[in-house]
Amino acid sequence: MTEPVAVYGLGNMGFVQAERIARAFPTLVFDLSPERLAAAATAFGAKAIKSAADVAQCRFVVLCLPHPDASRAVLRELRPHLRSDAIVIETSTVNPDDVREFAGVLEGVGAELIDASILAGVSQMEAGTATLLLGGDEALIAAARPVLDAIAIRQKHFGALGAGAAAKVINNAVAHAVMVVVAEAGSMAMANDVEIDKLIGLLSDPEMGLHRPLTFRYAKRVLGDDYEGGMPLLAARKDSELAQTLAYRSGVPLFAIQACHSVYELGVAAGYADEDYAAIAKLWRDWGKPAAPSPKPS
Structure with missing residues (x-):
């Protein structure tokens, strides 16, 4: 795949996750911190997202944000610009109700969402030993597999949309x-x-x-x-x-x-x-x- 992958959120985990994605795909990144954007450009050649319209070139959009409100706000902003075949991969730690609400935000534009909660610390993500706890349609997960594999090879599918998020919250x-x-x-x-x-x-x-x-x-x-x-x-x-x-x-x-x-x-x-x-x-x-x-x- 040569299409870029968009990553929203360059906190401690999001930065390392974006770096791993960038080893396999051209990567577009967004963060509220100009310093984090500059660091991503220097460390792994990521290009900063200038406006929500930039995601129109990406089939896959990865969220790694600090709060459900942040994911909700990002999705509402991105909604008019997402491709009809877009798949949003929610890796933030949120509740299953949040995940289902996020999927609802995308209704009517064709874009779909899966949850892929990260079970790991930053050092495990860096080492490639993190585990993704997945929830959502199996066909969508299969389509997103190249991006998921770039993030972490270890993956467990827990069931319907939101099940991966629930498993992460229960584990924690x-x-x-x-x-x-x-x-x-x-x-x-x-x-x-x-x-x-x-x-x-x-x-x-x-x-x-x-x-x-x-x-x-x-x-x-x-x-x-x-x-x-x-x-x-x-x-x-x-x-x-x-x-x-x-x-x-x-x-x-x-x-x-x-x-x-x-x-x-x-x-x-x-x-x-x-x-x-x-x-x-x-x-x-x-x-x-x-x-x-x-x-x-x-």
Whole structure:
């Protein structure tokens, strides 16, 4: 392909992404910072977008912007100038409702949109080890594959439009929550003379704290709707009480671990005390928002 690709947004991630695209395509770039535009011209020969009409020469437009409002404003400005076969690739971190709204902005002009959220830090993007979490029509994703491959070879298609964005937000929510839990665990360890390197080894063991709730209890018990045997929920609640007591006696403030204890109390109150403690997931089903699809009949 010799047609240029337009990239909107030259922040830390957007700049590196544009640089990777420029290795495969002529690249047009836009940013509010003249300094970033000049740096892109020097670093990888990108040409600055002077007006929205410049995108008429591009089939592919990549957004990497700091806020959904920025993506919305850019798309409204670009709408009259986009080609009828244009594909907008939204790589910004936004919610799925935003993605679907952005697609609505393009209705009537023929242009389409896919989401390709970036799961990585800047250094991973630089190294080519980033992952794109994709959502949208498979035919559009296939058409955009040369540009997507230029950004990152590792790609996962999660489903309909917005699914990639949702997966990114969920991944980050888990990572950020786990960071709070790990900080709390480290504080409790320090207050009780536990060697931190050994704590890290314990929690990172595939059979222990960080991994097993996902790879065994969720992936097997919850997805299989199988809560027989295992560690009873009542025992898990007891262990949670012990953790609260340990933190209290050690003078360690708890936030995430303390809040999670309430879920175990609710699970016991709901009648799941004797089932494996993964049965807390049944609470979300009781609330009409299941944590997993219904198991397929055997």
